[in-house]
Amino acid sequence: MSTQTITAGTPHATSSPSPSSPSSPSSSRHARPHQRVTQLRVLRSEWTKLTSLRSTAWTLAAALAVTILLGVVLAKATASNWDHYTVEDKRTFDATATSLSGMYLAQLALGVLGVLMISGEYATGMIRATLGVVPRRLPVLWAKVAVFAAVSFTLMVVANLIAFTAGQAMLAPRHIDVALSDPGVVRAVLGTAFFVSAIGVLGLTLGTLLRSTPAAIGVLFGVLLVLPQLVGALPHNLARISDYLPSTSGDALMQVVPSSSLPSPTHGVLVLIAYLVVTLTAAAFVLVRRDV
Template identity: 50%
Template sequence: MSTAAAPVLARADLRVTQARVMRSEWTKVRSLRSTVFSLLAAVAFVIGLSLLVPTVTVAHWSSRTAAEAATFDPTTRSLAGVFLAQLAIGVLGVLLITGEYATGMVRATFAAVPTRLPVLWGKAAVFAGVTLALTVPAVLAAFLIGQSIFSSKSIQTDLGQPGVVRAVLGAALYLTAVGVLGLGLGALLRNTAAAISTLFGLLFVLPIIVHFLPTSFSDAVDKYLPSSAGQAITHVTADPLSLSPWTGFAVFCLYAVAALAAAAVSLRRRDA
C-alpha cells in the first residue's frame, strides 16, 4: 500500500476556477457513452432526413398541388431533421444534470465545487459549445445534400439567397438553445422524467392547447410561445403571424435564460 500523501500537490494552486470547472465538465461530456451517442444521433437525424424528405419531395413533385407549390421552401424542407434532432439534444441537456442527481454523482460534484454555480455555467457553456460545433456542420451538410437532390427538378436554392444562411445556421442555434433550456429545466427540477415532460410540454403541447383557444387570442399569443419564437429564425421568409427571426430567437433564448436563472437560485438555496 502506498501512502496517501502527495508532496507534489503541497505547493500547487488548487483553487476552483470557472475555466477549470469547464474542463471538468468537458471530461464529463466526452466520457459518457450515452452523451456521445445522443449527439451522434442528433447529427444522424439532421443528415438522414435531408436525404429522405427531399428524395420523396422530388419523386412526388409532378403530383404537387398549387398550394404546395406556392409554400414550398427548399431550405426548410432540407432541414426537416432538426425537428427530430431537438428530441435528442433536449433530452441530453436534461440528462446532463439529472443523471448526476439520479446516480448521486452530484454530491461529489458539489463537494468539489461547493459554490455550485460554476458547475451550472460550465455545463451550459460546454454543452452549448459542443452542440453548436456539431450541429453547424450538420445543418450545412443537410442543406447542401437537400439542394443537390432538389436540383434535379431545378427547385433548389443556395446560400447566396436572402435569409438562407441565417435560416440554416439558425437551425443550429435553435437546437443549441433547446439543449440549454433542457439543462435549465433539469437543474431546476432535478428529475429526468419531470424535466423531459416539461421541456416537450413547452415545445409541443403548449402550442396545441393555445390553438384550441379563439383565433383572436391564439394569434396574439402563439408567436411568443417557445416553439414559434425559436423556430422563427429557421424560416427563410417570415410568417406574418410570427416574430421576426432574430426577435423570435431572442425570445426563445429568454426562456432558456429564465430556466437557467431559476435553476441557479434553486441550486444556491436547496440542499444538494
C-alpha cells in the same frame, strides 16, 4: 544507544523518517500543491464528464443522423411529388426549411441530453462530489451550460450544412433548389442550429430545477409537443400566443420564404433568449439556495 545497525560496514537507519524525507507529509504537500478552483478548471471538468459518457456520443450521433436523414427524405419526397403541388404551394415552397426539417427530431435528442447532463449526477449522487469541490456552485452551472452549448451548436451547424447540401441535391432536378449564398439561407442554417442547442440548454435548466430525469423530460416534451397543440385549439383571437412558444421560434428561424403565420426570425431569437434567461436565473437561484 544508537538506533543504527551495521551490515557489511554500511549504516542503515531504522529511525523515523526525517522531515525532509520524500515520504513525509510535509514533502507530499509540497509535491502536490493545492490548486485553486477556477472557472477554467471547472470547464475542463465538465468537458471530461460530457465526453466520457457513452450516452453522449450515441445521442449526438442520433441528432446528427436524424437531421440529415429527415432533411434528405423530405426533399426527395417533395421533388417526387412536385407536379401534384398547387400553385399556392409552389409559390410558398421553402427549399431551405425543407432540408432543415430534421431539427424537429434533433431538438428532442439534444433536449434529453441536456436534461441528463445534470439530472444524471443527481440520480447517481455524483452531484455531492461536484459541489463539494466547487462549493460556490454557480461555476458548475455556467460550465455545464457553456460546454453543452458549444458542443451542441457546433454539431448542429455541421449537421445542417450536410442536410442542406444533400437536400438541395434532391431538389435540383426539379430546379427548385437554392444556394447557400442566397439571401437568408446562412441565417436559417445558423438560426436552426441555435434553436436546437437552445432547447438542449433549456433541458439542462429543467434538469437543474426538477432534479429528476423523467420529470424534466416530461416538462420539456410538454412545452415542445403538447403546448403548441393546446394553443392551436384556442379561439382565433388568441392564436398569436403561439408566437411566444419555443417551437414557433424554431419555425421562424428555419424559414427563408416569409410566412404570415410566423413571426420574424428576430422575434424568434428574442423569445428563445428570454426563455433561457428566465430558466437559467431560476436554476441558478435554486441551485444556490437548496440542499443537494
